[in-house]
Structure formats: C-alpha cells, structure tokens
Amino acid sequence: MSDNVFMAGYGGQGILLIGNLLACAAILENKNATYFPAYGPEKRGGAATCTVIVSEEEIGSPVIGRPASALLFNQLAIDKYFERIAKGGLCVYNSSLVDQVPRDRSDVEMIRIPANDLAAEAGNARLVNMIMLGAYAGRTGVVSLESLKSGLDSILPERNKRFIPANMQALDRGAAFAVNA
Amino acid sequence: MKKRLFVKGNEAVAMGAIEAGCRYYFGYPITPQNDIPEYMSREMPRVGGCFIQAESEVAAINMVLGAGAAGGRVMTSSSGPGISLKAEGISFMAGSEVPAVIVNIQRPGPGLGGIDVSQADYFQAVKGAGHGGYHLVVLAPHSVQELYDLTMLAFDLADRYRMPALVLGDAMLGQMKEALMPHPYQAPEDLPRKDWAVTGKHGRAKGNAVKSLYLGDGELEAHNWHLHAKYARLRENEVRYEATGLDDAELILTAFGGGARIVKTAIAMARREGLKVGLIRPVTVYPFPAEIYRKATERTPKVLCVELNNGQMVEDVRLSSAPGADVRFYGRPGGTGSLPNPEEIFEQICKHYKD
Numbered sequence: 001m002s003d004n005v006f007m008a009g010y011g012g013q014g015i016l017l018i019g020n021l022l023a024c025a026a027i028l029e030n031k032n033a034t035y036f037p038a039y040g041p042e043k044r045g046g047a048a049t050c051t052v053i054v055s056e057e058e059i060g061s062p063v064i065g066r067p068a069s070a071l072l073f074n075q076l077a078i079d080k081y082f083e084r085i086a087k088g089g090l091c092v093y094n095s096s097l098v099d100q101v102p103r104d105r106s107d108v109e110m111i112r113i114p115a116n117d118l119a120a121e122a123g124n125a126r127l128v129n130m131i132m133l134g135a136y137a138g139r140t141g142v143v144s145l146e147s148l149k150s151g152l153d154s155i156l157p158e159r160n161k162r163f164i165p166a167n168m169q170a171l172d173r174g175a176a177f178a179v180n181a
Numbered sequence: 182m183k184k185r186l187f188v189k190g191n192e193a194v195a196m197g198a199i200e201a202g203c204r205y206y207f208g209y210p211i212t213p214q215n216d217i218p219e220y221m222s223r224e225m226p227r228v229g230g231c232f233i234q235a236e237s238e239v240a241a242i243n244m245v246l247g248a249g250a251a252g253g254r255v256m257t258s259s260s261g262p263g264i265s266l267k268a269e270g271i272s273f274m275a276g277s278e279v280p281a282v283i284v285n286i287q288r289p290g291p292g293l294g295g296i297d298v299s300q301a302d303y304f305q306a307v308k309g310a311g312h313g314g315y316h317l318v319v320l321a322p323h324s325v326q327e328l329y330d331l332t333m334l335a336f337d338l339a340d341r342y343r344m345p346a347l348v349l350g351d352a353m354l355g356q357m358k359e360a361l362m363p364h365p366y367q368a369p370e371d372l373p374r375k376d377w378a379v380t381g382k383h384g385r386a387k388g389n390a391v392k393s394l395y396l397g398d399g400e401l402e403a404h405n406w407h408l409h410a411k412y413a414r415l416r417e418n419e420v421r422y423e424a425t426g427l428d429d430a431e432l433i434l435t436a437f438g439g440g441a442r443i444v445k446t447a448i449a450m451a452r453r454e455g456l457k458v459g460l461i462r463p464v465t466v467y468p469f470p471a472e473i474y475r476k477a478t479e480r481t482p483k484v485l486c487v488e489l490n491n492g493q494m495v496e497d498v499r500l501s502s503a504p505g506a507d508v509r510f511y512g513r514p515g516g517t518g519s520l521p522n523p524e525e526i527f528e529q530i531c532k533h534y535k536d
Contacts, residue, residue: 020358024187027360033187035358039213039296060445062357065522154187 002031002055003142004064008081009073009094012044014129018071019050021155022133025147026054036062047076054142069140071132073115075099092136092178094128111135111178118173124163127170134174145171188361190354191216193325194284195224197332198256200366203282204230205255207244209237209263212296213352214286217258238263242270242283249279249345250391252378254336258284260352261302262293264310271345272311275408276393278377280339282332283317284348286355289515298353299515300440303493306349307467314405316412318346318419319467321437325359331464333366338419340372342411349466351489353439353520412468420472421464426452427477430459432534435474435498436487437463440512444487447526456534466494471501478506485533487526488512509533 005022009015019035026033037050051067053059066086072078074097085091087107096116113135119127137143149168156164188196195217198206206221218234225232231248235241241257248255259267264285274281285306289299306319318338320331328350335346382388395401426448427433436444441462451458461477463470478484482505486495495510502508511529513519 020187023358027185027187030185032360035187036353037356039352039356058445059359059442060449061443061447061523062353062359063443063520063522064446065524 001140001142002053002057003069003140004051004053004067005069005071005136005142006049006051006064006067006081006084007071007073008047008049008077010044010076011046011048013048013073014126015048015073016050017155018129018133019052021148021151022052022137022143023054024151024155025143028147028150029143031056031143032059034059034062069136071136073097073128073132078102090136090140092132092139094132111139111181113174113177113181115174118177119170122166122170122173124166124170127166130167130170131174131177134171135178136174137171138175139178145175185360185362187358188325189216189358190325190328190350190356191286192220193328193361194258194332194348194350194355195220196361196363197329198282198336199224199228199230200363201254201333201336202366202368203254203256203336204228205245205248205253206230206257207233207235207241207248207255208257208259209235209241211260211263213288213355214258214260214284216355217284217286238266239270242267245281245283246270246274246277246279249274249281250277250379252375252380254340256282256284258286260286260288261290261305264302264305268310269312271317272309272313272315273393274345275311275315275317276313277391278343278408279345279391280343281345282335282339282348283345284332284350287349287351289519295516296352297515297517298351298439298489298520300351300438300489300493301515302349303437303466303488303490306347307469307497315408316415316467318342318344318415319349319465320346321349321464321466322354323438323441323462325354325357325361327464328354329361329363337369337372340375341369342415343373343377344411349438351439353442416468419465420468420470422470422473423462423464424460424473424477426457426459427461427481428459429457430477430481431457431483432530433459433461433477433481433484434487434530435461435463435484435494437466437494440487440489443521443523443526446523447530450523450527451530451534456530458530458534463494466497469497469501471497474498474501475503478502482506483533484508485529486510487529489520490514
C-alpha cells in the first residue's frame with residue numbers, strides 16, 4: 001500500500017518527528033519511503049511542515065503539490081493547506097485546535113480527532129503527534145502500528161527513549177479513535 | 182537480506198566518504214550542509230581520522246590542498262557562498278593536480294541568497310569557479326543512495342585522474358531522508374600509486390614537488406596541454422547518465438540531481454495519460470554526456486530541460502543536441518516558495534508536448 005501525506009502544524013508539536021517515524025516504519029516494512037522536511041530558520045511556535053511518501057515503487061519527487069492525505073494540527077495549517085488535498089483524499093485534523101474547517105468537501109474523507117484532549121487524557125500533552133499519527137495509520141493501514149512502534153527506538157534520541165511506552169500507547173489510542181470514528 | 186538504513190542525504194555523503202577511506206575532513210559551517218561536518222566531527226575520531234572546523238572556508242580548502250598533496254584521501258563540503266570562497270584553492274588544486282573531494286550542497290543565490298532548494302551552482306561547478314581554465318569531475322547524485330555511492334566514486338576518480346572531484350548535491354537531497362543500502366568500499370585494483378605525493382624525501386634521490394607555478398620557457402603551456410589531455414580522457418571514459426523511455430519518446434525531458442526527482446514523478450504522470458515522454462539524466466555533469474543528447478535528438482528533436490535555476494545546464498544540452506533540435510527550458514531559481522512540484526512540471530510537459 002502506498003500514500004503520500006503532508007503534515008503541518010506549529011513547531012514544537014512534533015510534526016517532523018512523526019514524519020520521520022512514518023517513513024522509517026515504511027522502510028522497516030521493506031517499502032520505499034521519502035521524508036522531506038520544510039527546514040530553515042525554524043522555531044518553536046513557527047510553522048512546521050513535512051512530506052512523506054510511501055510506495056512499493058521507486059519514488060520520484062519527495063514533494064507533492066496535491067497530497068493524497070494530510071495531517072493538519074491547527075487552524076493555521078487547515079486554512080492554508082486544506083484546499084491542496086487531492087480529490088478522494090483523506091484529512092486527519094486536530095479538532096482541539098481547529099475551530100472551523102474552511103469548507104465542506106464531499107471529495108475528501110475527514111477524520112476529526114480532538115488530539116490535544118486525548119493526549120491530556122493519556123497523561124502527557126506532548127503526545128498529540130502520536131495520537132494523530134496513530135489515527136492516520138489506523139485508518140489507512142499504510143504502515144502497521146507495530147512497525148511504527150519498532151521505529152520509535154531508532155528515531156528517538158537516547159534521552160527520550162524513556163517515553164517510548166507512552167508514545168506506543170498514544171499511537172494505539174489514536175488508532176482506536178479513528179477506527180471507531 | 183542486508184539491512185536498509187533510513188538516512189539523511191547529507192549523512193550519506195559523510196558515510197560514503199568514511200567508507201571510501203577518507204580520513205581528513207576540513208570545513209566551515211554553512212546551511213544546508215551542516216549535517217556533513219556534524220557527522221564527520223563525531224565519526225572521524227572513531228576511525229582514527231582528522232576533523233578540523235577551520236577558521237574560514239579559505240583556510241579549510243588550503244588544508245584540503247595540503248592533505249591531498251601529502252597523498253591523503255581528503256574532503257571538504259560547503260554550499261554556494263562557501264564554494265566561492267574556496268574557488269581559489271580549488272584552482273590551485275586543479276593546477277597542481279591534487280586529488281580531493283569537494284561537496285556542494287547547493288542553496289539559491291547569488292550572494293547569500295537563501296537556504297532553500299536550488300540548483301543555482303551548475304555553472305560554478307562545471308564551468309570553473311576559480312581562475313585559469315580548469316575542469317573538475319562533477320557528479321550529480323539524485324538520491325540518498327547515490328549521494329553515498331557517488332561520493333565513493335568521486336574519491337576514485339579524483340585519485341585516478343589526479344584532480345579534484347566535486348559532488349553537486351542540493352538542499353532537497355541533503356535534507357531529505359530515504360533508504361540507504363550501505364556496502365563495503367572496494368578500491369579499484371588499478372588505481373595509480375601516489376608516488377608523486379609530498380611525503381618527505383626518504384628513499385628517493387629527488388624530492389617530490391606539488392606546485393601550480395610554471396615560469397620556465399614553454400613549461401606552463403605544456404602543463405595546460407597535459408591537463409586538457411586529462412579532460413579529454415575523462416570525456417572518453419567517465420561519462421555516466423540515466424536514460425529511459427527514449428525509444429518511443431515524442432518529448433525528451435532532461436534534468437539532473439534533485440530536480441530530476443521531481444521530473445521523474447511528472448513523467449510518470451504524463452505516461453499514465455499516454456504521453457510519450459523520455460528522460461535523460463546526466464550523472465556526470467562534467468564530463469557532460471553529450472553523445473546521448475546528439476543521438477536522442479536525431480530521433481526526437483524536442484527537448485524540455487528542467488532545472489531549479491533560471492537556465493544553466495540547458496546551455497550544455499543545446500551544445501550537445503543534434504543540429505535543428507528544439508531545446509526548451511523550464512525552471513525556477515529557488516527561495517522560499519519557489520520549489521516546483523511534480524504537478525507543475527506535468528503541466529509544462531502537457532504544454533510543450535502539444536506545441
């Protein structure tokens with residue numbers, strides 16, 4: 001299974017981390033994957049975006065104009081990127097920080113997930129990114145939750161490995177929400 | 182099956198270099214290539230190598246000259262503005278036939294420009310950044326795997342032809358991550374011995390000298406003809422390129438490096454719509470793969486050259502194509518918001534395919 005997914009939110013929400021994790025999990029599954037971050041003089045609270053492409057074939061461009069899926073983490077991101085999602089695409093958005101979806105699009109499947117609230121319930125507000133990624137992976141099956149969990153060990157720096165169990169639970173929580181949504 | 186790693190492009194350059202036996206790295210920081218010196222500073226001490234963050238680009242390139250002249254496998258890396266500063270030293274190395282590997286992870290310019298994706302330095306790389314009329318071997322990888330493989334190759338070509346080799350990457354390739362299959366470096370058996378290196382006179386009747394100053398009657402001309410004979414041998418033996426879909430092509434796309442990645446997706450979109458579009462992707466941009474352009478344009482005269490700049494390689498494409506070829510250009514120079522996506526290139530394909 002293949003997909004291309006665009007992720008956007010505030011710097012500090014862990015967007016680049018889950019982009020890395022998704023691509024890493026796909027490579028663990030022997031698929032091809034690219035991860036391309038928007039980089040530059042970035043800062044906490046600024047915009048953060050990245051594109052991940054997963055495919056069984058050789059991957060050409062690591063960037064895409066009209067992504068098949070989007071993970072949008074806040075109002076700014078949904079205002080700016082919602083229209084770009086391809087027809088027939090998927091939009092997973094963080095309803096905790098999105099008051100208004102720009103317009104109804106019958107050609108896009110919407111997953112509305114209160115990721116900040118779920119993260120707070122799980123005991124750590126910083127797990128928002130894993131909740132969102134879990135929801136995306138749970139709904140699409142582009143990579144398995146198991147591969148994502150295995151990827152955590154190679155993606156996280158040593159100092160953060162103590163958070164791996166909490167991250168795993170957050171992935172599961174996001175996936176369960178999306179499957180039941 | 183061997184393990185595929187998930188690696189950032191810049192790190193793949195550094196991994197390939199160390200695997201190929203590079204034990205000297207001298208550099209000065211600049212975005213978007215800083216992962217290379219970061220990796221080198223961590224890993225060089227572990228393999229008994231030497232990492233120095235020099236006080237400037239000029240100092241770094243002259244350290245490269247020194248280590249190369251002493252016969253070491255040596256590398257530096259930078260981005261456009263830093264390569265400009267290194268140009269003098271690169272010219273000295275070309276003149277004094279010192280092998281070394283120089284990596285340019287391009288950013289948009291001119292001047293300080295920006296730090297985004299661009300291929301602004303094609304001219305600088307292949308037409309000679311420095312003075313005096315020399316060439317470098319210039320390799321243009323288009324994937325993380327090629328950043329690794331071609332960095333290794335750059336060391337071999339530099340040593341074989343006794344000249345500096347340049348790896349021309351860009352901020353897309355340097356910053357992206359994808360799968361890398363590392364493999365052990367194997368030195369070609371016929372690499373020439375470095376019996377010219379300045380390693381001290383012990384055991385030799387006459388000391389070696391590495392120099393670029395020739396003042397004797399006729400000396401410099403002979404030296405220049407010698408260098409140019411070397412460039413002719415490069416053009417004869419070292420041309421590398423990827424060509425696909427040329428047999429039935431009505432339109433040939435051509436692109437190098439990161440730009441070629443975007444073009445490949447655009448071509449796949451065009452092929453799905455039944456458009457017969459082929460691709461020529463130079464892997465060596467010096468020596469330029471002139472012959473394949475001549476042959477291909479005899480059959481398919483229409484070419485669209487796509488670059489992440491305002492039109493640089495297109496000049497070499499025009500020089501190489503058959504008389505009467507119709508060589509067109511599409512490009513954007515880079516800067517925030519200036520990276521074309523595959524859909525945009527696909528639109529250009531549709532436009533040029535028709536008229």
